[in-house]
Amino acid sequence: MNIEWFVVLSALLFATGALGILLRRSPMVILLCLELMLNAGNLALVAFSRMVGNEQGQVFAVIVMVIAACEVVVGLGLIVAIFRRRLPLNVDDLRELRG
């Protein structure tokens, strides 16, 4: 299998995640779309690691997974905090910080 295919697939997945972030308004789904984008990056990292024939890219992918887990934990904590304060779970309504 050509490495090209994997890289183009990862670009497609990344664009899909970005599209979801642009389209959806629930913060939970936006977090899921962030996961999509991080995973697309992971796929590109692993594909390039295979292309070079070196495992260091896979270590990068593992570290990206750790970062994604941290982001999920903090994001879900924020969502629970928003829900506890009875604010609407909609990113268009949560715009007090907007300039």
Next chain:
Amino acid sequence: MEEALFFLSAIGALGGAFGVIAMRNPFYSVLALIVHLFSLAALFLLLTSAFVAAAQVVVYAGAVMVLYVFVVAYVGGGGESAWEPIPGQRFLAPLLGIALFVELSVAVLSSSLLALGEDGPDVQAGFGDPAAIGRLLLEKFLVPFEASSILLLLAAVGAIVLAARRKGTGDTPDEPSPNREEGVPTSPSPTAGATS
């Protein structure tokens, strides 16, 4: 055989990704993301990276998704309102997404990486197995490894601080009212009505 596996997993990954952004109910979005993650693990296996594939299934599709399912069950995901604050968002967003894909593809495919069009070099049997990754993590990348572990600890502490109940900040210790399950803010914050 390899091509068939690649296209099957690619279809699974793409279908899962589109399912995430197309489902109205966040619970189904989480389920679609699990399909996506399993397909990605198969793709990682095709790229001979066994450890990353195993970590993907165990950490992502296992632990992280369970966290998501818990929060979705707690918050009670409902559909979103069809109201669009930005006019034409539904048409502009796909255009921008397609533009991003074209841009990324042009950036990658027009680069001078000649090895992109090949299968990659032949690797020995132990390529990407846990022993190799562990050796790299504990020898060459020890500092990033430890830094990521500290980051994980900080994230756990931060999540506890964020989601903890405290008095006097408007928290309500009782159960949320059932009308929150509709996803429509029936009693939004005072500023939400003023800005719209």
